[in-house]
Each structure stands twice: as C-alpha cells, then as structure tokens.
C-alpha cells in the first residue's frame with residue numbers, strides 16, 4: 348500500500364500552492380484533481396478567462412436568439428481583442 352504525508356484534493360488556488368509547499372519540505376504528497384488542472388480561477392473564474400467566457404456566452408446567445416424570437420442580422424462576429432480591454436478599467440482602478 349502506498350503511503351503519503353498528505354493527500355490534497357483539488358488543484359485550485361488552495362491545493363496547488365499547498366502541494367508545492369509540502370513537496371518543497373520533502374513531504375510525500377498525493378495530488379488529486381477530478382476535472383481541470385488549475386481549478387476554477389485558472390480555467391473559468393478569474394480574468395481574463397471570465398471575460399472571454401462572458402463574451403463567448405453573449406455570442407452563443409446572439410447566434411441562438413431566433414429560438415427565443417430575437418433576430419440578429421447575419422455577419423455578427425466576436426473579437427477577443429475587444430473583449431480583453433473591456434475588463435481593464437475595472438482592474439486598473441486604484
């Protein structure tokens with residue numbers, strides 16, 4: 348049977364630094380992640396990812412608007428170059 352000093356479940360902002368810190372102190376660590384390595388913040392939560400996700404959702408809504416009676420002319424597009432600066436005024440606020 349394998350033994351560990353610690354078993355860390357979840358590779359988000361909490362688990363990842365803890366796993367690295369324990370390993371740096373020569374602890375034997377089992378690191379378990381069930382979904383996306385990096386957790387919520389890295390993959391869906393924090394900026395800029397959440398800005399991209401929000402933009403993509405709006406685009407999906409626009410493309411499927413007809414199902415709800417909203418008609419948007421063809422040729423609409425999404426540009427990530429515009430999506431990213433959209434969060435800048437907030438993050439640059441002192």
Ligand SMILES: Cc1cc2nc3c(=O)[nH]c(=O)nc-3n(C[C@H](O)[C@H](O)[C@H](O)COP(=O)(O)OP(=O)(O)OC[C@H]3O[C@@H](n4cnc5c(N)ncnc54)[C@H](O)[C@@H]3O)c2cc1C
Nearest residue numbers: 357358359360361362379380381382386387388392393394
């Ligand atoms: C929509 C959204 C937007 C956010 N935006 C921001 C932001 O802009 N700035 C900011 O600072 N914070 C933001 N946050 C908060 C930030 O994402 C969290 O504070 C941070 O992710 C918490 O880290 P955590 O390690 O506790 O959890 P998580 O990052 O959620 O990590 C937990 C991990 O554990 C895994 N897990 C769970 N159960 C098991 C299991 N049984 N077995 C194996 N693995 C498991 C999950 O798959 C996940 O990867 C946002 C959160 C959300 C939901």
